[in-house]
Amino acid sequence: MSNPKEAIKEKSMVIQKDMLANLFTELSNAKANGKKVVYTFVPGNLTELILAMDMLPVYPEINALQSGMRKKSGSYIKDAEKLGFSEDVCTYVKCDIGMMLNGNIGPTGEKLPDPDLLLLSYTGCFTFLKWFENLERLYPGVEIAMLHTPYQEDGVITDDQIRYMVKQLQEDVIPKMEKVTGKKLDYSRLEKMLGNAAKAEDLWVKVLETAKHRPSPIDSYFAGVYYMGPLNTAFRGTEEAVQYYEELLKEVTDRMDQNLCPVTPEGDMKEEKFRLVVEGPPNWTNFREFWKIFYDMGAVIVASTYTKVGGLYDQGFRHESGKPLESLAKYCMGCYTNLNLPQRVDLIEHYIKEYKADGFLINSIKSCNSFSAGQLLMMREIEQRCSVPVGFIESDLVDLRYFSYANIKNRLESYFQMLGQRKVILAQEEEVVA
Amino acid sequence: MMKQAPDRLTSLLDECKSLAFDLNFTYAKQWKAKSKFRILVGYLPIYVPREIIHAANGMAVGVMGVGDRKQIIKGDAYYQSYICHLPRGIIEMALDDNLNDFDGFLFPSICDCVRNLSGMFKLVKKGKFTRYFDYPQNFNKQIGGTFYRELLETVIADMFKINDHKIIAAHLNNSIALYNRNRELIETIYDIREEFPWRLSAVDVYHIIRAGMVINVEKHNEMLAEIVDLISEDFGEPMDNIRVVISGSFCEQPPIGLIKSIEMAGCYIVDDDFMLGSRWIQGSIENTSHDPLNSLVDAFLTQSGPSSAIYDVGNPKSARLVKQVRKRNADGVIFCAASFCDPALLDRPDLQKGCDDAGIAHINFQFHENTGQFKVIKEQAGTFSDSIKLWV
Numbered sequence: 001m002s003n004p005k006e007a008i009k010e011k012s013m014v015i016q017k018d019m020l021a022n023l024f025t026e027l028s029n030a031k032a033n034g035k036k037v038v039y040t041f042v043p044g045n046l047t048e049l050i051l052a053m054d055m056l057p058v059y060p061e062i063n064a065l066q067s068g069m070r071k072k073s074g075s076y077i078k079d080a081e082k083l084g085f086s087e088d089v090c091t092y093v094k095c096d097i098g099m100m101l102n103g104n105i106g107p108t109g110e111k112l113p114d115p116d117l118l119l120l121s122y123t124g125c126f127t128f129l130k131w132f133e134n135l136e137r138l139y140p141g142v143e144i145a146m147l148h149t150p151y152q153e154d155g156v157i158t159d160d161q162i163r164y165m166v167k168q169l170q171e172d173v174i175p176k177m178e179k180v181t182g183k184k185l186d187y188s189r190l191e192k193m194l195g196n197a198a199k200a201e202d203l204w205v206k207v208l209e210t211a212k213h214r215p216s217p218i219d220s221y222f223a224g225v226y227y228m229g230p231l232n233t234a235f236r237g238t239e240e241a242v243q244y245y246e247e248l249l250k251e252v253t254d255r256m257d258q259n260l261c262p263v264t265p266e267g268d269m270k271e272e273k274f275r276l277v278v279e280g281p282p283n284w285t286n287f288r289e290f291w292k293i294f295y296d297m298g299a300v301i302v303a304s305t306y307t308k309v310g311g312l313y314d315q316g317f318r319h320e321s322g323k324p325l326e327s328l329a330k331y332c333m334g335c336y337t338n339l340n341l342p343q344r345v346d347l348i349e350h351y352i353k354e355y356k357a358d359g360f361l362i363n364s365i366k367s368c369n370s371f372s373a374g375q376l377l378m379m380r381e382i383e384q385r386c387s388v389p390v391g392f393i394e395s396d397l398v399d400l401r402y403f404s405y406a407n408i409k410n411r412l413e414s415y416f417q418m419l420g421q422r423k424v425i426l427a428q429e430e431e432v433v434a
Numbered sequence: 435m436m437k438q439a440p441d442r443l444t445s446l447l448d449e450c451k452s453l454a455f456d457l458n459f460t461y462a463k464q465w466k467a468k469s470k471f472r473i474l475v476g477y478l479p480i481y482v483p484r485e486i487i488h489a490a491n492g493m494a495v496g497v498m499g500v501g502d503r504k505q506i507i508k509g510d511a512y513y514q515s516y517i518c519h520l521p522r523g524i525i526e527m528a529l530d531d532n533l534n535d536f537d538g539f540l541f542p543s544i545c546d547c548v549r550n551l552s553g554m555f556k557l558v559k560k561g562k563f564t565r566y567f568d569y570p571q572n573f574n575k576q577i578g579g580t581f582y583r584e585l586l587e588t589v590i591a592d593m594f595k596i597n598d599h600k601i602i603a604a605h606l607n608n609s610i611a612l613y614n615r616n617r618e619l620i621e622t623i624y625d626i627r628e629e630f631p632w633r634l635s636a637v638d639v640y641h642i643i644r645a646g647m648v649i650n651v652e653k654h655n656e657m658l659a660e661i662v663d664l665i666s667e668d669f670g671e672p673m674d675n676i677r678v679v680i681s682g683s684f685c686e687q688p689p690i691g692l693i694k695s696i697e698m699a700g701c702y703i704v705d706d707d708f709m710l711g712s713r714w715i716q717g718s719i720e721n722t723s724h725d726p727l728n729s730l731v732d733a734f735l736t737q738s739g740p741s742s743a744i745y746d747v748g749n750p751k752s753a754r755l756v757k758q759v760r761k762r763n764a765d766g767v768i769f770c771a772a773s774f775c776d777p778a779l780l781d782r783p784d785l786q787k788g789c790d791d792a793g794i795a796h797i798n799f800q801f802h803e804n805t806g807q808f809k810v811i812k813e814q815a816g817t818f819s820d821s822i823k824l825w826v
């Protein structure tokens with residue numbers, strides 16, 4: 001296996017790096033500065049509300065994925081298993097608990113502050129609920145607020161569901177935040193943040209849509225997970241996030257205008273051979289190697305479902321300052337894993353057609369029932385509806401034991417071979433028609 | 435000389451046994467065939483308020499998985515190896531027409547596998563309606579209560595579209611009374627077994643309760659009442675067994691062989707969470723109200739038992755498990771959860787800690803509903819039993 005070279009950084013990446021560094025500095029000084037800290041989840045998060053209350057968010061999922069990328073997750077998981085957690089359960093949970101057992105040291109090497117509030121807004125994943133029940137026991141006495149996000153079981157967001165969520169926000173979540181911080185929510189501040197969020201969301205959609213161009217100037221999965229960071233985590237609603245997406249859009253538009261392929265950790269990709277739509281989260285422990293298999297083969301991910309766990313902005317959703325709580329409620333319910341299976345299949349079909357993809361690939365994650373249960377049926381449906389070759393690989397988010405490089409590489413190579421043959425056949429058919 | 439179990443009991447138990455594992459749901463289908471206004475609504479583990487289905491001239495039929503009674507051929511092509519067994523058996527049944535004649539399906543909000551299975555039923559077009567039964571995790575009457583009532587009304591509207599049967603208060607109160615009786619009789623069986631566990635084996639109890647999920651409640655109540663009478667008589671002889679509570683088997687059900695092995699290893703199972711839905715509501719539900727839907731809502735909010743499917747901050751399950759162990763005068767807990775079951779397995783460390791803190795011995799198994807080998811489990815349960823006998 002080759003050693004990946006040092007990643008090449010664009011300006012937007014530098015901006016993002018600074019944003020993150022500042023956040024972690026703020027977190028490490030939180031207690032000294034009297035700032036309250038909220039632990040919460042990424043999908044359907046309430047970042048604008050958290051920031052409007054002057055609190056600092058920590059996302060245990062992000063800690064877990066970063067532990068995976070820093071190759072620390074293996075030992076964290078083992079420590080959680082020693083505590084009685086089964087080998088079979090979601091490894092994000094175990095990684096987070098293991099990290100806690102080992103001093104809760106964040107990616108910058110500093111200890112993350114303990115939470116003042118656990119905000120359990122569990123969009124699209126039942127395991128979130130179990131995760132925070134466990135955290136509540138590990139931080140006895142911590143304030144905990146729960147926001148139950150109803151599932152879009154019928155493929156729509158109903159008025160009853162919105163009312164239910166708004167009432168929870170008004171009568172449970174916001175009062176608990178006010179109790180913890182000792183101050184009232186400033187609605188005008190929240191509205192301003194929601195306005196900023198919408199601006200960043202507009203820009204993000206434009207970034208995503210550059211992938212319709214041939215060649216695509218971005219990889220919507222491997223690079224997409226970096227691009228989506230500020231919007232999906234601690235920065236949505238801030239001016240900084242708007243600036244970040246302005247810069248990102250400028251960069252990718254420049255690339256598009258020059259007909260450049262995506263940037264990879266080893267520089268510009270030379271040629272776009274295959275355009276793919278991918279379903280499922282990536283693997284984090286071997287992220288670079290995983291990505292490399294794709295760019296070495298000229299495969300670009302032009303749309304992915306994982307980059308929609310933090311919101312389906314490309315399908316029209318925007319945060320709205322007019323009705324802030326309704327808007328937050330709709331946001332939570334609209335994230336990808338809160339869609340029912342038929343909606344998920346429709347969305348993938350739409351991406352394959354809209355982004356003129358050559359194939360559809362599932363990276364099925366052992367840990368994650370929310371994503372994985374039902375994927376094999378989704379695959380069949382897509383095969384029937386779109387007549388594109390479908391591929392299926394399996395890995396895990398942060399458990400090294402479930403990433404088999406050789407196996408994945410073999411499968412992907414066969415898949416790309418199939419895509420290549422199909423391209424030749426399609427080209428021949430076109431010639432005959434012409 | 436030891437008094438034998440009455441013959442009538444043996445024949446009732448045989449009947450329950452054959453009903454419990456009829457994966458073609460023959461009884462329910464025959465029941466429905468008697469009137470074109472009757473409907474069948476299948477539901478998955480754990481809980482749905484069966485009362486509303488009964489009041490809508492329907493029968494709620496528990497679809498608890500195929501256990502080791504049906505070979506999985508298609509189901510495995512629908513599920514990766516790291517997903518629990520239950521949904522693959524259920525999709526197999528759906529594809530094999532076992533569930534034909536069912537009008538609708540309810541998928542209680544218990545985990546993402548069941549949630550996504552509701553979408554799979556939509557994609558393969560099973561049933562006239564399919565609902566993910568997303569019960570509230572907010573237990574404030576004005577918030578979660580309102581939401582839950584709307585959920586019940588949605589299901590009632592789904593059923594009304596099929597048979598035009600309007601639910602009136604008297605119907606629903608009657609249904610509530612029948613299910614109150616059902617739970618009361620089931621609890622009586624557990625209470626009798628608490629004192630005289632040798633009169634019925636845990637497998638017998640399992641069959642009795644599971645049978646109740648595939649027949650009408652009126653018939654089940656008759657059977658239960660008769661069983662209660664029969665086991666109130668003295669027969670059989672106690673064995674030198676320890677007394678255990680089983681925890682973690684609320685959704686995917688353990689194979690009968692596993693339950694049997696635990697008992698044969700010297701453990702009386704004096705309480706369990708098999709088929710928890712039948713015992714979900716603790717105590718009786720108000721059944722004289724002019725607004726019985728409200729009674730069902732209140733019962734859900736205030737009388738739900740402990741479960742991995744319910745957010746338990748403020749009312750921890752571990753304390754409730756310890757209470758259950760004490761109440762049943764049990765010697766230990768056997769944690770027995772399906773492999774890959776996130777809700778059960780993520781609860782386990784805290785439940786184990788609760789037991790440790792309370793000085794309650796415990797062991798732990800994982801299973802698939804179609805596990806076929808029980809030698810190791812029997813040995814471990816035997817060692818557990820011996821160690822308790824030695825030290826307690």
Ligand code: SF4
Nearest residue numbers: 090125127368369370
């Ligand atoms: S099950 Fe999936 S979505 Fe849920 S916490 Fe685990 S990895 Fe995240």
Ligand code: SF4
Nearest residue numbers: 518545547685686775
């Ligand atoms: S056994 Fe567990 S994971 Fe499987 S469907 Fe049931 S609750 Fe979900």
